[in-house]
Amino acid sequence: MKSLTLKQLTELVMEQAKAKGFGTKADEISVAEKIALIHSEISEAFEAYRHKNMTGKDGFEEELGDAVQRILHLCGALGIDLEPVILKKLDYNKDRVWEWSKLNEDHQR
Numbered sequence: 030m031k032s033l034t035l036k037q038l039t040e041l042v043m044e045q046a047k048a049k050g051f052g053t054k055a056d057e058i059s060v061a062e063k064i065a066l067i068h069s070e071i072s073e074a075f076e077a078y079r080h081k082n083m084t085g086k087d088g089f090e091e092e093l094g095d096a097v098q099r100i101l102h103l104c105g106a107l108g109i110d111l112e113p114v115i116l117k118k119l120d121y122n123k124d125r126v127w128e129w130s131k132l133n134e135d136h137q138r
């Protein structure tokens with residue numbers, strides 16, 4: 030399978046959204062519902078991880094893919110080009126310093 034850009038993936042997601050009647054414009058969707066659906070896919074990924082289902086049906090990988098598809102659908106409907114947004118944030122984070130000692134995270138295991 031060939032690699033696609035984020036924009037090309039968004040176009041595929043929007044083609045399917047149109048075909049399935051999921052809404053392709055801001056006034057055809059509920060943003061709050063779409064955000065909730067993104068949350069639900071992330072929760073499904075967490076449950077799959079807990080049950081050590083990484084690559085199977087409804088597995089961790091698939092659920093992360095579902096989450097990304099839903100994010101791309103929301104962005105497509107709202108006209109958000111995610112690639113420059115991500116690149117801008119990556120650039121911002123390049124020199125960003127996190128004060129890990131002030132955070133209750135166990136990322137340094």
Ligand SMILES: [Mg+2]
Pocket residue numbers: 070073091092095
């Ligand atoms: Mg799912």
